[in-house]
Amino acid sequence: GEDVEQSLFLSVREGDSSVINCTYTDSSSTYLYWYKQEPGAGLQLLTYIFSNMDMKQDQRLTVLLNKKDKHLSLRIADTQTGDSAIYFCAESRVRGAGNMLTFGGGTRLMVKP
């Protein structure tokens, strides 16, 4: 079945690193994504990783994928107050021309000054 799980809440101090974790169950996932949602807004894609990769780095963001354990993490270096938001991980399978995403419940990141 399809199930994606995340912890509900993470609180860090400004300047520290944040690590948001996610576990998934579908081993046939092709891509895994991290989306950010700020209050009153839709979802914004932060980064993604292809399922045959172990790590991807993009400026302050580092994504680690442990395919054996079906574990995905997002590390934000030098976390800023503007990073406060809800972060969703999602796994995908392509069906026809549509890309089916299964989202986790979201992790609320609070950055304290």
Place this chain on the structure above:
Amino acid sequence: ETGVTQTPRHLVMGMTNKKSLKCEQHLGHNAMYWYKQSAKKPLELMFVYSLEERVENNSVPSRFSPECPNSSHLFLHLHTLQPEDSALYLCASSSSGGNNEQFFGPGTRLTVL
């Protein structure tokens, strides 16, 4: 105008009303999606249209009726809704190539009285 737009941004309706949500994408994509986001559940995929044909319907009640007249527009027609249908309704679009990244609109905040 660029990206994915949704109108209205906020909607309050009674249980006997009929209303429609509109989504428009200016990205040249060929797949469009409706999601429901509520406080109780993570993002739930409702409908998927690929090349203007419905390819996925995740057991959504018939009081929600989607329409996709062309690849740029997607509607969600609402009638005789229940208070538990109050939620944020998000539209997304994607192409069929590459990483199939979904681009989200800002959502419509629906309140059913």
